Amino acid sequence: MKPCCLKLLAVLAGLLFYGNMIAEEAPSVEKGRQLFNSTEFAGAVSGKSCSSCHPGGSGLQFAWQNPYLAAQVNNCILGPLRGKPLDEESSGMQSMLLYIRSLKK
Numbered sequence: 001m002k003p004c005c006l007k008l009l010a011v012l013a014g015l016l017f018y019g020n021m022i023a024e025e026a027p028s029v030e031k032g033r034q035l036f037n038s039t040e041f042a043g044a045v046s047g048k049s050c051s052s053c054h055p056g057g058s059g060l061q062f063a064w065q066n067p068y069l070a071a072q073v074n075n076c077i078l079g080p081l082r083g084k085p086l087d088e089e090s091s092g093m094q095s096m097l098l099y100i101r102s103l104k105k
């Protein structure tokens with residue numbers, strides 16, 4: 001293959017990768033809300049969602065102050081949801097944190 005074609009391919013691959021990141025990975029409050037209401041969040045197998053115990057986020061309006069918020073979310077994933085803890089930097093956790101912080105009153 002000619003070097004110019006390789007360059008073009010590299011650019012295209014880069015665009016695809018970047019496009020996917022925007023489409024699937026960008027954390028958002030809306031995505032966090034969906035995960036909060038999902039019984040499959042973080043590989044949960046208990047049939048519960050976060051909303052089962054915190055309906056619509058109620059009771060969590062002061063959680064944004066919690067310096068260990070991600071760890072607390074992981075506790076609730078591990079315990080009640082019987083899922084797998086998420087990396088703090090993961091898109092799912094970041095969306096969840098954005099959503100919980102949006103509940104601030």
Ligand code: HEC
Nearest residue numbers: 048049050052053059060062063066072073076077080081
């Ligand atoms: C079986 C019930 C149950 C489920 C399901 C559950 N939690 Fe909890 N959660 C609790 C209890 C009990 C506490 C501790 C008491 C409190 O602070 O309300 C708590 C505390 C928290 C706190 C700390 C509140 C604060 O003010 O710092 C956060 C944040 C939280 N949960 C998020 C979640 C998220 C996110 C999920 C879903 C992954 C979830 N919880 C699922 C019962 C549950």
